[in-house]
Amino acid sequence: xxxxxxxxxxxxxxDALSHADAPLSAYTILDKLRDHGFRAxxxxxxxxxxxxxxxxxxxxxxxxxxxxxxxxxxxxxxxxVTAFTICEDCxxxxxxxxxxxxxxxxxxxxxxxxxxxxxxxxxRGHCQTCAAA
Amino acid sequence: xxxxxxxxxxxxxxDALSHADAPLSAYTILDKLRDHGFRAxxxxxxxxxxxxxxxxxxxxxxxxxxxxxxxxxxxxxxxxVTAFTICEDCxxxxxxxxxxxxxxxxxxxxxxxxxxxxxxxxxRGHCQTCAAA
DNA sequence: TGCCACACGTTATAGCATAACGCAATTGAT
DNA sequence: ATCAATTGCGTTATGCTATAACGTGTGGCA
Ligand SMILES: [Zn+2]
Ligand SMILES: [Zn+2]
Ligand SMILES: [Zn+2]
Ligand SMILES: [Zn+2]
Numbered sequence: 513x514x515x516x517x518x519x520x521x522x523x524x525x526x527d528a529l530s531h532a533d534a535p536l537s538a539y540t541i542l543d544k545l546r547d548h549g550f551r552a553x554x555x556x557x558x559x560x561x562x563x564x565x566x567x568x569x570x571x572x573x574x575x576x577x578x579x580x581x582x583x584x585x586x587x588x589x590x591x592x593v594t595a596f597t598i599c600e601d602c603x604x605x606x607x608x609x610x611x612x613x614x615x616x617x618x619x620x621x622x623x624x625x626x627x628x629x630x631x632x633x634x635x636r637g638h639c640q641t642c643a644a645a
Numbered sequence: 646x647x648x649x650x651x652x653x654x655x656x657x658x659x660d661a662l663s664h665a666d667a668p669l670s671a672y673t674i675l676d677k678l679r680d681h682g683f684r685a686x687x688x689x690x691x692x693x694x695x696x697x698x699x700x701x702x703x704x705x706x707x708x709x710x711x712x713x714x715x716x717x718x719x720x721x722x723x724x725x726v727t728a729f730t731i732c733e734d735c736x737x738x739x740x741x742x743x744x745x746x747x748x749x750x751x752x753x754x755x756x757x758x759x760x761x762x763x764x765x766x767x768x769r770g771h772c773q774t775c776a777a778a
Numbered sequence: 779t780g781c782c783a784c785a786c787g788t789t790a791t792a793g794c795a796t797a798a799c800g801c802a803a804t805t806g807a808t
Numbered sequence: 809a810t811c812a813a814t815t816g817c818g819t820t821a822t823g824c825t826a827t828a829a830c831g832t833g834t835g836g837c838a
Contacts, residue, residue, distance in 0.1 A: 519816065539793070552819065557795065562816095573707040574765050576794060576825095595750065597759045608753050616745045617728065617768065624739065625773035626730045632707050634765045635750065640758035652785065672824070685788065690826065695785095709794095709825065 516566050524548055525559040526568055526580060534603025535577035572596060572605070574634045582607045593617060595633035601642035649699045657681055658692040659701055659713060667736025668710035705729060705738070707767045715740045726750060726764045732772035
């Protein structure tokens with residue numbers, strides 16, 4: 513994976529996600545970028561589509577929202593299966609890459625001759641900070 | 646978990662899901678039940694809410710759809726973390742309960758002092774039958 | 779009887795995502 | 809240089825998913 517040259521819109525969307533302290537919905541991103549000329553949802557969704565393709569952004573299926581990838585993308589780096597913890601109080605998200613999970617899921621799929629395309633693991637609950645409060 | 650006495654609407658929704666050979670969206674369920682007097686989405690969503698609570702139905706977050714639980718509910722039976730395989734061609738869904746996955750995710754969460762409320766694992770791809778074709 | 783809890787029905791609205799059209803800029807042959 | 813193909817962009821309209829808010833009816837129970 514080379515470093516992709518992003519378009520203006522893609523950069524704006526990625527910046528919005530990078531500076532957010534919680535996942536953002538597409539429509540929230542749209543609102544944040546109205547001052548930069550964004551007017552319609554498709555402008556956001558088209559940028560997100562590419563950013564997802566490049567691995568710079570992740571989609572959180574269980575909350576219909578998006579986050580910037582927490583990993584560095586300077587070097588060629590593809591991560592495999594990722595589990596996300598999502599705090600339902602503060603929105604904090606962490607990415608967990610674990611080979612035990614990855615291999616076990618791979619084994620379970622193989623066992624039933626299932627050909628995996630994409631795996632989603634999302635753990636919703638309360639982060640350390642919020643659980644303490 | 647005792648055997649819950651379901652209402653008419655809940656039974657209709659559960660039947661629709663039980664007899665389907667693929668996950669159904671709430672609106673698809675609504676259409677299937679129009680002949681039985683269903684007129685509005687809320688009738689479906691309210692039934693689903695209870696069925697999810699009773700563990701008789703699962704929600705597939707990654708495709709905004711619902712399936713009847715594949716396990717028997719005659720006896721008291723709560724399943725823990727479940728991974729779903731979802732065939733993108735035929736819609737076939739299987740439920741995988743695996744203690745290795747469950748314990749590993751529990752360990753990972755504990756490690757970062759995250760308090761888990763609900764875990765979603767969904768593997769999308771192609772089932773044995775469809776992958777062969 | 780009066781109260782409460784719960785399921786239900788209806789209308790309206792909110793929130794998430796894509797279809798379809800046309801235009802403009804870029805690229806990469808010929 | 810020119811043409812064709814690709815890609816991104818902007819706009820309008822539409823479709824799909826989910827919930828808010830209000831009112832009704834029924835059964836259990838003090
Ligand atoms: Zn990442
Ligand atoms: Zn938190
Ligand atoms: Zn189940
Ligand atoms: Zn299949």
